[in-house]
Amino acid sequence: ALAAPAIAQSMPKVTWRCSSGFPKALDTIYGAAEVFADAVAEATDGNFNIQVFAAGEIVGALEGADAVTNGTIEMAHTASYYFWGKDPTFAFGTGVPFGLNQRMTNGWMYEGGGLDLLNKFYAKQNMICYPAGNTGAQMGGWFRKEINSVEDMQGLKMRIGGFGGRIIEKVGVVPQGLPGGDIYPALEKGTIDAAEFVGPYDDQKLGFNKVAPYFYYPGWWEGGVALMNMINLDKWNELPSAYKGVVKNASALANSVMMARYDTLNPIALKELAASGTQLRPYSQDILEACFDAAQETYAEIGAENADFKEIHDSYMGYRRDSYLWFQLSEYNFDTFLMLQQRAGKL
Amino acid sequence: ALAAPAIAQSMPKVTWRCSSGFPKALDTIYGAAEVFADAVAEATDGNFNIQVFAAGEIVGALEGADAVTNGTIEMAHTASYYFWGKDPTFAFGTGVPFGLNQRMTNGWMYEGGGLDLLNKFYAKQNMICYPAGNTGAQMGGWFRKEINSVEDMQGLKMRIGGFGGRIIEKVGVVPQGLPGGDIYPALEKGTIDAAEFVGPYDDQKLGFNKVAPYFYYPGWWEGGVALMNMINLDKWNELPSAYKGVVKNASALANSVMMARYDTLNPIALKELAASGTQLRPYSQDILEACFDAAQETYAEIGAENADFKEIHDSYMGYRRDSYLWFQLSEYNFDTFLMLQQRAGKL
Numbered sequence: 001a002l003a004a005p006a007i008a009q010s011m012p013k014v015t016w017r018c019s020s021g022f023p024k025a026l027d028t029i030y031g032a033a034e035v036f037a038d039a040v041a042e043a044t045d046g047n048f049n050i051q052v053f054a055a056g057e058i059v060g061a062l063e064g065a066d067a068v069t070n071g072t073i074e075m076a077h078t079a080s081y082y083f084w085g086k087d088p089t090f091a092f093g094t095g096v097p098f099g100l101n102q103r104m105t106n107g108w109m110y111e112g113g114g115l116d117l118l119n120k121f122y123a124k125q126n127m128i129c130y131p132a133g134n135t136g137a138q139m140g141g142w143f144r145k146e147i148n149s150v151e152d153m154q155g156l157k158m159r160i161g162g163f164g165g166r167i168i169e170k171v172g173v174v175p176q177g178l179p180g181g182d183i184y185p186a187l188e189k190g191t192i193d194a195a196e197f198v199g200p201y202d203d204q205k206l207g208f209n210k211v212a213p214y215f216y217y218p219g220w221w222e223g224g225v226a227l228m229n230m231i232n233l234d235k236w237n238e239l240p241s242a243y244k245g246v247v248k249n250a251s252a253l254a255n256s257v258m259m260a261r262y263d264t265l266n267p268i269a270l271k272e273l274a275a276s277g278t279q280l281r282p283y284s285q286d287i288l289e290a291c292f293d294a295a296q297e298t299y300a301e302i303g304a305e306n307a308d309f310k311e312i313h314d315s316y317m318g319y320r321r322d323s324y325l326w327f328q329l330s331e332y333n334f335d336t337f338l339m340l341q342q343r344a345g346k347l
Numbered sequence: 348a349l350a351a352p353a354i355a356q357s358m359p360k361v362t363w364r365c366s367s368g369f370p371k372a373l374d375t376i377y378g379a380a381e382v383f384a385d386a387v388a389e390a391t392d393g394n395f396n397i398q399v400f401a402a403g404e405i406v407g408a409l410e411g412a413d414a415v416t417n418g419t420i421e422m423a424h425t426a427s428y429y430f431w432g433k434d435p436t437f438a439f440g441t442g443v444p445f446g447l448n449q450r451m452t453n454g455w456m457y458e459g460g461g462l463d464l465l466n467k468f469y470a471k472q473n474m475i476c477y478p479a480g481n482t483g484a485q486m487g488g489w490f491r492k493e494i495n496s497v498e499d500m501q502g503l504k505m506r507i508g509g510f511g512g513r514i515i516e517k518v519g520v521v522p523q524g525l526p527g528g529d530i531y532p533a534l535e536k537g538t539i540d541a542a543e544f545v546g547p548y549d550d551q552k553l554g555f556n557k558v559a560p561y562f563y564y565p566g567w568w569e570g571g572v573a574l575m576n577m578i579n580l581d582k583w584n585e586l587p588s589a590y591k592g593v594v595k596n597a598s599a600l601a602n603s604v605m606m607a608r609y610d611t612l613n614p615i616a617l618k619e620l621a622a623s624g625t626q627l628r629p630y631s632q633d634i635l636e637a638c639f640d641a642a643q644e645t646y647a648e649i650g651a652e653n654a655d656f657k658e659i660h661d662s663y664m665g666y667r668r669d670s671y672l673w674f675q676l677s678e679y680n681f682d683t684f685l686m687l688q689q690r691a692g693k694l
Binding site: 010011039042043044045047098101102103104106107108109110111112136137138139140199200217218219220223240241242244245246248249250252253255256257259260261263264266267268270271280282283285288292296317319320321322323324325326327328329330331332333334335336337338339341342346347 | 357358386389390391392394445448449450451453454455456457458459483484485486487546547564565566567570587588589591592593595596597599600602603604606607608610611613614615617618627629630632635639643664666667668669670671672673674675676677678679680681682683684685686688689693694
């Protein structure tokens with residue numbers, strides 16, 4: 001085949017299909033793909049038209065990566081860790097248990113060498129990726145009964161996906177894979193004892209508070225969940241360079257706007273949940289420590305046999321180590337002081 | 348005069364001048380304007396060319412707002428609170444003492460109605476603004492002697508600018524206005540007792556650690572300092588709509604990249620400062636509370652006589668109240684747990 005001819009027009013007509021990994025009902029995550037597509041359209045007078053499809057409309061959520069690799073679709077807006085079963089290295093594009101929080105994720109990707117490392121890996125999958133959304137630290141799930149120790153977790157059936165499931169299994173939980181729509185009835189009947197999804201705003205829509213009274217935090221397996229624009233590398237290389245710039249910039253806008261949307265909507269939902277009787281509970285220190293140790297063990301096991309995983313893990317975890325050294329000073333103490341003022345009713 | 352003709356070309360040649368409020372030596376803040384200009388150039392094949400100038404090259408740092416209002420320059424990349432003397436409402440574009448942290452600032456601006464409210468105010472100054480950078484929570488300054496209580500602050504001469512200066516004056520400090528380059532000799536000679544600037548990375552360059560051993564946190568007057576692209580409204584209205592989109596998207600990229608740069612560089616500088624003998628000290632609770640009360644009092648005083656200030660203040664502070672309700676759960680406990688692991692040497 002001939003190479004694509006050089007494009008003389010500065011704003012050629014280009015149409016791409018973007019499969020979101022999420023249903024339209026999640027206006028936060030699905031909405032970030034729309035924010036991205038709208039920003040691309042505005043910056044190109046509508047000449048670069050990215051059509052967004054919900055999960056399952058053209059490609060299923062778990063087929064997103066393959067469809068991008070094969071060029072069935074030009075791009076997906078999704079959670080990279082959905083594809084950790086293909087290669088656990090995919091997990092770092094979204095974040096791993098006890099990993100970087102939202103701000104550290106951006107720090108590592110944009111300025112800490114993270115995005116370059118990730119794209120070295122993604123290139124092997126015939127794709128290039130840009131961060132385009134974040135949920136922040138998610139909640140730690142809904143429980144029918146209180147859990148106060150690692151003993152209380154033995155044999156507990158919990159809906160929890162991917163990497164978090166593999167790790168929590170090591171401390172005695174029986175992880176269950178269930179699509180979002182199947183969680184409510186399973187929790188209601190007691191087929192499962194617990195379920196994690198996202199946080200107050202998304203979870204409230206699914207009604208989990210009606211069938212499980214205890215809402216735990218933090219979601220240690222999802223401390224800063226980045227969404228990725230995963231783009232087929234051949235389609236990327238065919239883009240005029242201006243459009244590449246537009247995609248990078250619009251991805252950054254979607255990245256910030258999605259986080260902003262969660263941060264704006266979650267407090268409102270949280271107040272409503274609390275008013276409806278939801279009991280907030282922190283995970284105990286011994287549970288968190290057992291899970292942390294299980295995570296470290298898991299990373300060492302995978303890293304021993306997967307060089308891509310190890311290379312990215314070491315960069316990511318090095319960034320985490322330095323970041324927490326710094327964040328514990330001004331950021332943490334500024335927030336702590338204002339949280340104390342809030343509890344004193346002074347905000 | 349005739350209205351500007353409709354522009355037929357999709358990517359017309361446009362050249363703008365952007366005055367940074369900072370010297371080139373601050374590669375973090377000044378660098379964010381370059382990130383922005385480069386992103387605009389890339390997305391327009393170089394047809395929209397934004398030339399970045401350091402403070403003082405074409406316009407002084409404190410003349411940025413007037414120069415934009417008058418159209419002397421098309422835009423400035425600067426701290427909105429530099430202009431709080433013209434109208435204290437300007438302060439909210441950057442952040443106010445005990446205000447929103449970096450993530451909350453983005454939440455409020457992008458999705459909490461903040462940017463629309465700000466731009467209603469800025470329109471009166473013939474400008475439109477987009478956030479284009481953040482420093483995160485700054486440090487609380489360098490002190491020649493330890494300060495342990497509000498009594499220790501009485502009569503203390505401290506280099507601190509703008510709004511923070513007005514508030515700290517209420518608790519007994521004598522604020523001093525000094526340009527960045529004059530701080531070191533004043534601190535060395537003891538003409539001043541203390542000085543705040545930004546944080547580890549920027550402050551280390553100026554050598555404050557050599558003349559003041561105590562580095563305090565948090566910088567309660569600067570918990571999340573946003574930088575603004577301030578754009579002359581007439582020039583904005585002349586832009587083709589695609590270029591407006593490009594500016595909005597590129598601003599979002601600069602916003603994230605600047606924060607990422609600080610978060611990447613600050614931990615490295617912090618380690619070097621600690622190794623060189625710098626003593627880290629938290630402000631005592633009584634100092635923070637006295638300053639918090641002084642801030643609340645100041646906002647009430649200004650709000651009573653300035654309707655723009657009051658309208659934006661109420662929206663901004665309402666967002667703060669809801670945000671801290673939410674952040675104290677997953678975000679805070681996730682970070683707390685990992686900070687404890689770090690102190691235990693497990694990261």
